[in-house]
Amino acid sequence: MSFEIDISPIENETADFLHRLHGEIYRAFLLAKKNDGVTQSQIANILNVDKSHVSRILRGNGNPTAKTIAELAFALNCKPSIAMERVPAVGNQRPRDIGGSASSQAPSKTGSTLTPEDFSSKYSVTRVGA
Amino acid sequence: MYARTTVVDWLLENLNDLEADGYVEGASTPKQQVVAHFRSFIRGDDMRLFMAPRLMRPNEQHVWELRTPDLRFFGWFYRRCCFVMTGVDTASRCKEYDLYTGYRRECVEWRNSCGLDPPLVLEGSYEHVF
Numbered sequence: 001m002s003f004e005i006d007i008s009p010i011e012n013e014t015a016d017f018l019h020r021l022h023g024e025i026y027r028a029f030l031l032a033k034k035n036d037g038v039t040q041s042q043i044a045n046i047l048n049v050d051k052s053h054v055s056r057i058l059r060g061n062g063n064p065t066a067k068t069i070a071e072l073a074f075a076l077n078c079k080p081s082i083a084m085e086r087v088p089a090v091g092n093q094r095p096r097d098i099g100g101s102a103s104s105q106a107p108s109k110t111g112s113t114l115t116p117e118d119f120s121s122k123y124s125v126t127r128v129g130a
Numbered sequence: 131m132y133a134r135t136t137v138v139d140w141l142l143e144n145l146n147d148l149e150a151d152g153y154v155e156g157a158s159t160p161k162q163q164v165v166a167h168f169r170s171f172i173r174g175d176d177m178r179l180f181m182a183p184r185l186m187r188p189n190e191q192h193v194w195e196l197r198t199p200d201l202r203f204f205g206w207f208y209r210r211c212c213f214v215m216t217g218v219d220t221a222s223r224c225k226e227y228d229l230y231t232g233y234r235r236e237c238v239e240w241r242n243s244c245g246l247d248p249p250l251v252l253e254g255s256y257e258h259v260f
Contacts, residue, residue: 003138005145007165018158019166023180030179060163060181060199063156 022060025072029058032076046075131168133215134240137203140218151200151222160220163198171196171213178256185255186234192251193234194259197221204233206241207252207259216240 007015032038040058044051047068056062057072064072073080133141141164148160158166170177177183177196184195186204194213196203202224204217217233224230241250252259 003133003141005141005161005165005168007161011162012165012169015158015162015166016169018162019170019180022158023170023175026180061150061157063158 018063019060021069022057025064025069026058026060028073028076028078032078036077038076043072043075047071131171131213131215132208133205134217137215137218148200148220151220158199160198160200163200167196167198174211177260183256183260186230191234191238192253193237195230202233204237206237208241208246208250209252210258211260212252213259214241 029038029043040054041051044054047054053062054072057064057068069080145161145164150157150159167181181197181199184197186193186195193204193206196205196213196215198221200221202219202221203215205213205215208214216237219229219233224233
């Protein structure tokens, strides 16, 4: 018997985005730690915040703002990049219908005008320089 | 991914009401964490990059712990990428009451009694089971 967690499509996509974001931040931290010996305390000093705040973000328990991500990237000698990629339609499903139940969908729109909901966002953090 | 009914029941009873430990406005809820983590597993992401799965000690029992920031899943790999969850709890409870040994034992006892075709366990480290 299969089991499915009841979650709305928008919450599902948000959760996936945050998961990937935390993963990218943590990966960048591991790389900086390995290559430059960067510690959480050093990052906290650069960001002028408590070390526990940095720890929470790296553990995935935080909700870093775009500004915090930019500062964190600076501390890790990285440059964050942003891409908003359109989700391809599958079959006769509109992109935002994918993975969700019909009952929890917003009313579908007609026409080809792109709306913010038509996009999924993606952040990634890349290391700067050699 | 497979799960004992006790795990499914726990998720149904608790997941909607759980809040992130050390509550931060907008941080991923445990429910979002679970959905994103399972999705990442199914997608075939490299799980070592963030909240890496842990092979519990003693390693010879081949019991694994999958982790989200606030939750812990215990189980074993029956086959490659085929994870069977036998226990779940909050990270805070696992740490506070040191529940790890109990969940590990429960996993071993249950898999020995559930009548699966041999070999019962896929042995090895991350590269062997993912």
